Amino acid sequence: QKEVEQDPGPLSVPEGAIVSLNCTYSNSAFQYFMWYRQYSRKGPELLMYTYSSGNKEDGRFTAQVDKSSKYISLFIRDSQPSDSATYLCASVNAGNMLTFGGGTRLMVKP
Amino acid sequence: DTEVTQTPKHLVMGMTNKKSLKCEQHMGHRAMYWYKQKAKKPPELMFVYSYEKLSINESVPSRFSPECPNSSLLNLHLHALQPEDSALYLCASSQEGSENIQYFGAGTRLSVL
Numbered sequence: 001q002k003e004v005e006q007d008p009g010p011l012s013v014p015e016g017a018i019v020s021l022n023c024t025y026s027n028s029a030f031q032y033f034m035w036y037r038q039y040s041r042k043g044p045e046l047l048m049y050t051y052s053s054g055n056k057e058d059g060r061f062t063a064q065v066d067k068s069s070k071y072i073s074l075f076i077r078d079s080q081p082s083d084s085a086t087y088l089c090a091s092v093n094a095g096n097m098l099t100f101g102g103g104t105r106l107m108v109k110p
Numbered sequence: 111d112t113e114v115t116q117t118p119k120h121l122v123m124g125m126t127n128k129k130s131l132k133c134e135q136h137m138g139h140r141a142m143y144w145y146k147q148k149a150k151k152p153p154e155l156m157f158v159y160s161y162e163k164l165s166i167n168e169s170v171p172s173r174f175s176p177e178c179p180n181s182s183l184l185n186l187h188l189h190a191l192q193p194e195d196s197a198l199y200l201c202a203s204s205q206e207g208s209e210n211i212q213y214f215g216a217g218t219r220l221s222v223l
Contacts, residue, residue: 008150032210043116043200043214044153088152092210097166100152 003027006089006101015110019076023089023101026070030091030099033065035074038086038103047087048074079108113137114215116201122221125191131218133184133201142184143212144176145200153200153214159184191222 006023013019021035032051036044048063050056056063064073072089089101114135123129133142141160145153158166159178173195175187184201198219202212 034210036214041198041217041219043114043198043216046211046213049211095166096210097155097158098153098210098212103150103152 001026002102003030003093003099004089004091004101006104008102008104010105010107012107012109013079015079015081015108017079017108019074019079019083019106019108021074021076021087021089021104021106023072024070025072025091027091027093027099028067028070030093032092033063033072034090034092034098035061035063036088036090036100038088040085044088079106081108081110084108114201114203114213116199116215116218118218119216120219120221122223123188123191124223125193127191128187128189130188131186131199131201131220133186133215134182135203135213136182137203137205137213138181139203139213140181140206141204142178143202143204144174144184144186145202145214147198147200147217157186188220191220193222196220196222 004025034049035047038044053067060077062075086103086105088103090098117132144156147153156170157176162178177185198217200217201215204212
């Protein structure tokens with residue numbers, strides 16, 4: 001079993017929709033949770049990170065962590081075609097190394 | 111500024127060539143990383159440098175040779191690569207005490223013929 005699991009998609013939504021991207025993880029010791037956005041043929045860009053459980057909001061983006069169910073979510077409000085990318089969730093293992101989910105490809109159609 | 115700069119952006123090399131990938135950051139980060147990313151897969155960690163010393167080598171073949179000349183620079187020397195080594199090579203860096211918050215460069219897209 002992978003430590004961080006993510007539905008690969010693709011997820012296709014119309015412009016303006018609310019997008020929900022999700023990951024599950026298996027390691028109870030994970031404390032930090034990150035979301036990266038990666039456009040085609042580019043490096044991952046750090047979008048948000050959260051520590052432990054709770055919500056964090058930044059503009060149209062909200063990251064949510066539920067440690068009781070080992071569930072990580074990223075919500076995108078008023079989605080735009082420019083949000084079309086692959087979204088990678090990640091957490092940090094005991095060696096302080098990033099453990100990535102497989103990534104979800106999102107397509108926002110005008 | 112959270113910029114990690116990688117050069118070249120694209121590289122095509124034959125299996126007998128020797129080439130180098132370069133990575134630079136001026137954020138004062140003391141940890142730097144090399145990752146390999148195949149299409150539609152997440153990045154896979156190759157090497158970690160901490161305070162200019164190699165701290166992690168994820169069982170990478172010796173045809174990949176990392177080098178950290180100073181705290182701002184990271185190189186990856188390539189020799190006798192195989193076609194299956196074709197991938198996007200990503201460099202990242204992180205601040206001391208915040209190793210989990212890594213900033214990535216745009217990557218070098220490598221094709222081995």
